[in-house]
Amino acid sequence: xxxxxxxxxxxxxxxxxxxxxxxxxxxxxxxxxxxxxxxxxxxxxxxxxxxxxxxxxxxxxxxxxxxxxxxxxxxxxxxxxxxxxxxxxxxxxxxxxxxxxxxxxxxxxxxxxxxxxxxxxxxxxxxxxxxxxxxxxxxxxxxxxxxxxxxxxxx
Amino acid sequence: xxxxxxxxxxxxxxxxxxxxxxxxxxxxxxxxxxxxxxxxxxxxxxxxxxxxxxxxxxxxxxxxxxxxxxxxxxxxxxxxxxxxxxxxxxxxxxxxxxxxxxxxxxxxxxxxxxxxxxxxxxxxxxxxxxxxxxxxxxxxxxxxxxxxxxxxxxxxxxxxxxxxxxxxxxxxxxxxxxxxxxxxxxxxxxxxxxxxxxxxxxxxxxxxxxxxxxxxxxxxxxxxxxxxxxxxxxxxxxxxxxxxxxxxxxxxxxxxxxxxxxxxxxxxxxxxxxxxxxxxxxxxxxxxxxxxxxxxxxxxxxxxxxxxxxxxxxxxxxxxxxxxxxxxxxxxxxxxxxxxxxxxxxxxxxxxxxxxxxxxxxxxxxxxxxxxxxxxxxxxxxxxxxxxxxxxxxxxxxxxxxxxxxxxxxxxxxxxxxxxxxxxxxxxxxxxxxxxxxxxxxxxxxxxxxxxxxxxxxxxxxxxxxxxxxxxxxxxxxxxxxxxxxxxxxxxx
Numbered sequence: 149x150x151x152x153x154x155x156x157x158x159x160x161x162x163x164x165x166x167x168x169x170x171x172x173x174x175x176x177x178x179x180x181x182x183x184x185x186x187x188x189x190x191x192x193x194x195x196x197x198x199x200x201x202x203x204x205x206x207x208x209x210x211x212x213x214x215x216x217x218x219x220x221x222x223x224x225x226x227x228x229x230x231x232x233x234x235x236x237x238x239x240x241x242x243x244x245x246x247x248x249x250x251x252x253x254x255x256x257x258x259x260x261x262x263x264x265x266x267x268x269x270x271x272x273x274x275x276x277x278x279x280x281x282x283x284x285x286x287x288x289x290x291x292x293x294x295x296x297x298x299x300x301x302x303x
Numbered sequence: 304x305x306x307x308x309x310x311x312x313x314x315x316x317x318x319x320x321x322x323x324x325x326x327x328x329x330x331x332x333x334x335x336x337x338x339x340x341x342x343x344x345x346x347x348x349x350x351x352x353x354x355x356x357x358x359x360x361x362x363x364x365x366x367x368x369x370x371x372x373x374x375x376x377x378x379x380x381x382x383x384x385x386x387x388x389x390x391x392x393x394x395x396x397x398x399x400x401x402x403x404x405x406x407x408x409x410x411x412x413x414x415x416x417x418x419x420x421x422x423x424x425x426x427x428x429x430x431x432x433x434x435x436x437x438x439x440x441x442x443x444x445x446x447x448x449x450x451x452x453x454x455x456x457x458x459x460x461x462x463x464x465x466x467x468x469x470x471x472x473x474x475x476x477x478x479x480x481x482x483x484x485x486x487x488x489x490x491x492x493x494x495x496x497x498x499x500x501x502x503x504x505x506x507x508x509x510x511x512x513x514x515x516x517x518x519x520x521x522x523x524x525x526x527x528x529x530x531x532x533x534x535x536x537x538x539x540x541x542x543x544x545x546x547x548x549x550x551x552x553x554x555x556x557x558x559x560x561x562x563x564x565x566x567x568x569x570x571x572x573x574x575x576x577x578x579x580x581x582x583x584x585x586x587x588x589x590x591x592x593x594x595x596x597x598x599x600x601x602x603x604x605x606x607x608x609x610x611x612x613x614x615x616x617x618x619x620x621x622x623x624x625x626x627x628x629x630x631x632x633x634x635x636x637x638x639x640x641x642x643x644x645x646x647x648x649x650x651x652x653x654x655x656x657x658x659x660x661x662x663x664x665x666x667x668x669x670x671x672x673x674x675x676x677x678x679x680x681x682x683x684x685x686x687x688x689x690x691x692x693x694x695x696x697x698x699x700x701x702x703x704x705x706x707x708x709x710x711x712x713x714x715x716x717x718x719x720x721x722x723x724x725x726x727x728x729x730x731x732x733x734x735x736x737x738x739x740x741x742x743x744x745x746x747x748x749x750x751x752x753x754x755x756x757x758x759x760x761x762x763x764x765x766x767x768x769x770x771x772x773x774x775x776x777x778x779x780x781x782x783x784x785x786x787x788x789x790x791x792x793x794x795x796x
Contacts, residue, residue, distance in 0.1 A: 160731040164474055171481055174496050184761030188493035191749045195481045202474040209470070218730045221527045230526045234694075238519070238719045241702065246712055254702075258695045266691020267530045276692055280699065288703055295710040296703065 154217035157210025164203035171196045230265050237261060249299025250289070254281035309650075310432070313658020317666060322362050326663045329366035330671050333373020334678075337389050338381060339704070343510075344374040344390075346708075348633040352640065360641035361656050365663040367637055368617070371630050372424060372664065375573060375613045376671045379416040379606050380682055383409060385697055387518040391509065391743060392573035392609035394736055395464070395581040397517065399594060399601025406597050407536035409683045411543040415551055415599055416606040417675040418543070423559040423607035424668040427614035430563050431661055435618045443623060445568065447754035448765045452775035453568060454748040457575040459782040461737035463582040472737045475728075479738035482507055483745020490753055502713035510708045511718035512742060514701035516735040519722025522694050524729060533690035538683045547599045554584050554604035562608030566615025572628045573612040574743060578736075580608035614664060621645055621657060 152158050175196060181187025222228050237260040245253040258277035262268050285303075288294040316322065336347045348367050355363035378390035383400035396416065403412040445453075458480075461472050485496040486506030497503040525533050543551070561583065562576035584604045585594040594601050616627040617634075624646035626632035638645050643653060650657045685693070705718040725735055759765035767773045 156731040160471065160474075160728075160733060163731075164478065167478065167481075171496070174498070178493065178495060182761060183756060184759075186753045186756055188488035188491055188495055191752065192481065192484045192495060195477055195484070199474065199477045199481060202470060202477060206470055206474060218732070221730070226529070227527050231523060234523060234526055235719075235723055238698070238722065242712060242716045242719055245715070254699060257698065261695035261698070262691050265526065265530075266689075266694065268689075268691050276695075280692075280696065284699060284703070294703060295707045297706050297710075297712060297715070 150215060150217040152211055154219050155210045155215040156218040157206050157213075157215060159210075159218065161203045161205075161207030161210055164199060165207060168196050168200040168203060171199070233260060233265050237265075245297045245299065247300050249302035250296050251281050251285055252299070252302055253297075254284065309654035310658050310662075312655060313660075314662040316361055316655045316659035317365065317662035322365055322659070322663065323666065325358070325362045325366040326369050326667050327670055329369020330373035330376075330667050330674065333370040333375075334377040334671065334674060336370065337374035337377020337379075339389065339700075344371045345629045345633050347374075348630065348637065352633070352637055355637065356640070360638065360643050360653075361659045363637060363641055364634070364643075364656065364660050365667075367634055368660055368664065369667045371634070372610065372613045372667060373671055375424075375610045376417060376420045376675055378609070379420075379602070380413060380678075383412045383416065383602070384682060384685055385518070385693075386521045387697070387701070388513065390573075390609075391513070391739065392577045392612070393606070394517075394574070394739060395577050395605045396602055398581070399596070399598050402595070402597035403599070403602065404535060404538075404686065407539045408597065409535075409538045409686060410541040410679055411547055411599065412602050413679040413682060414541065414676065415543045415547060415603050417672060417679070419551065419555045419558070419603040419607040420610040420675075421668050421672040422555050423562060423611040424614055424671070425665065426559045427563045427566075427611040428661060428664045428668070430611075431614055431618060431664070435622050443625075444771060446769070447751040447758065448769050448772045449775065451748060451751035451755055452766055452772040452779070454744045454751065456775045456779040456782065457578070457744060458737075458741060458748075459779040460575070460578055460582050461740055463586055463782065464578065464734065464736050467732055467734040471733050475733055475735070475737040476741040479741025480745045480748070482512075482738070483742050484749065489746050489750045500713075502711055505709075506746070507717065507742065508708050508714060509739070509742060511705040511714045512721050513739065514705050515718040515721025515723075516725035516728075516739065518697055518701040519718065520725035520729055520735070522697055523722065523726040525690065525694070530691060533694075535686045535690070538686060541680055541683075543599065550590065550599050551603035554580070554588065554600040555607040557583055557588075558604040558607030559611045562611030563615040565608075566612030566627070567618045568627065572616050573609040574740065576608040576612035577605035578740065580604040617660075621649060621660070622647060624649075 171192065175189055175192045178189025178192065179187035180189045180193060237257050241253055241257050255277040258280050259273050262276050263270060263273035285296065289296040332347065333344065336344055347370055351367070355366065374390060375392060378388065378393035379396045379400065380389060382388045382393040382396040383404055386397050386401040388394045388397055400412045403409060458476050461476050464472065483506070485503055487493065487504060488495055494504065558580035561579050565576040565579060566572050581601060581604060584600045585591055588600060590598060590600060616631055619625045619627045620631045620634060624635070624644065626635045635645065643656060701718060702715055705714045708714050728735060755765055766776060
């Protein structure tokens with residue numbers, strides 16, 4: 149039988165309940181106002197309570213009934229690796245683009261995605277990375293004048 | 304036939320060669336803006352506003368209007384091909400449109416989206432000519448209480464959407480509303496849930512949320528399969544089949560009427576219209592069981608609805624001077640910039656502009672159909688790319704789209720958070736659409752709610768004593784209870 153925490157209703161309910169708790173704490177200082185003059189905290193407070201009720205219901209519902217484990221796709225090692233690599237590449241992008249600039253960071257993203265996540269060869273990965281980062285930089289940044297992130301060191 | 308003289312005059316004005324050119328520029332830009340996620344019609348019109356300075360007002364409005372309804376054509380393309388809605392009004396097109404792509408029927412879906420858009424767009428222009436003044440007055444009857452009730456009805460429609468349970472859909476909607484309260488509050492400007500950061504002061508922007516929940520989450524989910532199985536099937540056939548046309552006729556007709564009526568009302572406009580159409584097809588149509596599994600009805604109905612709504616939303620602007628949505632507010636700014644005051648007198652004072660713009664919409668829709676059908680063949684070539692290359696390209700598209708909104712890396716961070724979060728939500732059986740809709744409606748809903756309560760001095764009775772508001776709320780209650788009742792009936796204890 150699936151352990152309680154791995155059932156989607158339990159995990160989902162718990163996560164949203166945590167969100168409601170966070171919203172309650174963070175919204176404590178907001179003025180509630182009166183019904184005739186609702187303040188900034190009025191609407192968030194109603195929503196927080198509503199979310200708490202819904203997520204609790206979901207949690208209880210999930211605990212009462214057996215359900216399938218949502219973690220099933222992550223049991224395979226290579227799947228886990230692909231998912232973590234891609235997430236890591238995105239986090240790296242956010243962290244590094246301000247310093248390394250658009251061209252290098254974008255190329256790095258492509259290398260990770262094509263070489264390791266996609267399992268293609270090095271030559272393939274490097275060519276695609278160079279073409280796509282330089283090409284998109286030219287088309288979006290130069291031709292379409294779209295705002296692209298620039299680095300402190302490189303464009 | 305004196306009554307027809309201004310209309311004929313309008314057509315003559317719209318079909319001057321220079322204006323045909325501006326109409327063409329408008330719809331081409333609109334199509335591009337619609338296809339590119341992150342670049343919306345409102346931002347584009349704002350960018351191009353100064354460029355219209357030297358044009359005469361009729362040409363300027365013809366071009367800007369073309370951008371708006373043109374973007375409704377393009378918005379479905381990425382929804383169908385890679386499951387990223389180009390505009391929020393194409394969100395529900397993802398369900399069946401992308402499923403069709405997975406079955407190798409991307410060509411049929413794209414073709415039908417263009418045809419449905421054309422039919423609905425053209426029909427809505429006819430509607431615009433016939434009933435504009437009448438419907439304009441109807442929209443005038445909407446006060447804060449009615450807006451609030453309408454948005455609540457829009458939110459309850461999500462109970463019918465997607466495959467998630469009612470409880471989960473509602474939880475997502477409430478989460479979306481809560482996320483919408485982040486930033487300065489719409490009435491007093493008090494900071495809420497910003498946790499001391501500058502970037503959250505203006506609230507959570509829709510585009511990064513969109514890109515994350517749909518684009519990034521979809522790529523992550525595809526990564527669960529080994530690289531060899533990730534590729535999307537090569538499309539078989541470019542065109543919708545005869546059967547597709549038969550199946551789509553009724554959804555397009557229903558979507559057009561729904562979209563036109565909802566477009567006139569302020570608030571959600573095209574987005575609510577497309578959702579309402581999808582819900583109608585999913586629950587009431589003859590082939591409802593097929594919806595969600597790659598049914599052409601799920602593309603044809605919503606795409607008709609969002610185009611009809613885009614055209615319908617010109618009614619309150621042109622007849623009352625009231626913008627129904629952000630894009631129409633930009634349009635109002637454009638008109639004012641050119642010294643035109645839209646309102647009940649516009650049709651009398653500037654018949655050339657009023658009828659000229661309407662006449663140009665016929666032309667624009669024809670141009671869009673001619674433009675979009677050949678593009679289908681071009682767009683589906685994207686699917687021939689191997690997925691290890693397509694995946695980073697989708698990511699890059701999302702990154703650029705999110706960054707370009709405000710030019711801050713914080714937007715990209717938001718996108719990554721919502722991407723990973725959206726993937727986890729999917730694993731937990733949640734559907735992202737209610738969250739996005741609630742995020743869109745949250746601010747206007749809060750504003751109307753607070754205004755209505757202030758006017759009624761704190762009495763909730765205002766929502767049930769005003770007839771339109773009461774009807775809307777009853778419909779909302781019915782929309783919430785009906786799925787639950789249906790479920791109980793289906794599984795007798």
